[in-house]
Amino acid sequence: MKVSLDYLNADDFRAGSRFYLSYAGSAPTPGNCAALATDISTLWGSHIANNVHSGWSLQEVDVIDIATLTGASGQWTGDIPGDYGDPALPSSIAVNVEFGIARRYRGGKPRMFLPPPGGLALQDPAHWSAAIVSGITGLVGGFFSGIEALSIGAVGTLDHVNLSYYAGFTNITNSSGRTRAVPKYRTAAQVDPVESYAVKAVIGSQRRRRIATTY
Numbered sequence: 333m334k335v336s337l338d339y340l341n342a343d344d345f346r347a348g349s350r351f352y353l354s355y356a357g358s359a360p361t362p363g364n365c366a367a368l369a370t371d372i373s374t375l376w377g378s379h380i381a382n383n384v385h386s387g388w389s390l391q392e393v394d395v396i397d398i399a400t401l402t403g404a405s406g407q408w409t410g411d412i413p414g415d416y417g418d419p420a421l422p423s424s425i426a427v428n429v430e431f432g433i434a435r436r437y438r439g440g441k442p443r444m445f446l447p448p449p450g451g452l453a454l455q456d457p458a459h460w461s462a463a464i465v466s467g468i469t470g471l472v473g474g475f476f477s478g479i480e481a482l483s484i485g486a487v488g489t490l491d492h493v494n495l496s497y498y499a500g501f502t503n504i505t506n507s508s509g510r511t512r513a514v515p516k517y518r519t520a521a522q523v524d525p526v527e528s529y530a531v532k533a534v535i536g537s538q539r540r541r542r543i544a545t546t547y
Contacts, residue, residue, distance in 0.1 A: 336394040342387035345423040349444045357488025365406025369393040377412045379475040384414030388447035418450035428536035432528030442494035469531045496522035
């Protein structure tokens with residue numbers, strides 16, 4: 333299942349995070365997806381919101397079963413604001429949370445970006461403080477542990493996973509004679525269980541995060 337978190341900032345910018353869950357039981361119904369979305373929103377409020385600036389709020393959680401082309405979906409909508417109240421940071425700033433997996437490879441690593449806390453969370457103009465890094469790392473771990481402990485109908489055990497859709501490259505020569513490497517789709521997505529979480533001390537800057545809700 334793909335889970336999408338949609339945020340709204342006080343300056344009216346929207347942003348998004350997403351992650352994937354595997355399930356061991358039956359395919360979820362629309363009601364299952366909606367119930368899971370509601371539970372995830374509650375866990376976001378009890379774990380993540382504490383270190384998100386009060387100018388940001390969680391507005392929607394969308395859960396969709398991507399195991400088939402006709403998988404069910406369900407949503408929660410509402411407004412859960414962050415609790416961090418000191419001076420706001422620019423909308424393009426984010427907290428970079430890297431997901432640890434066992435498989436080793438060259439290239440970008442799985443991650444998600446969260447709305448930032450406030451200015452007092454900075455160690456310097458380029459880094460979060462050690463306390464914030466440690467605190468958010470623990471809260472993210474608790475958030476996903478809470479999700480994996482949920483029991484939703486006959487869906488069965490949930491696990492946080494990463495999906496890899498590409499492996500290797502094909503060199504394509506265009507009409508100008510230039511060659512570029514085009515990523516190759518896997519026959520089936522590679523599923524890797526997420527084993528750990530690491531918040532990066534370097535401040536994340538993810539301008540695309542503003543339009544992640546368009547998918």
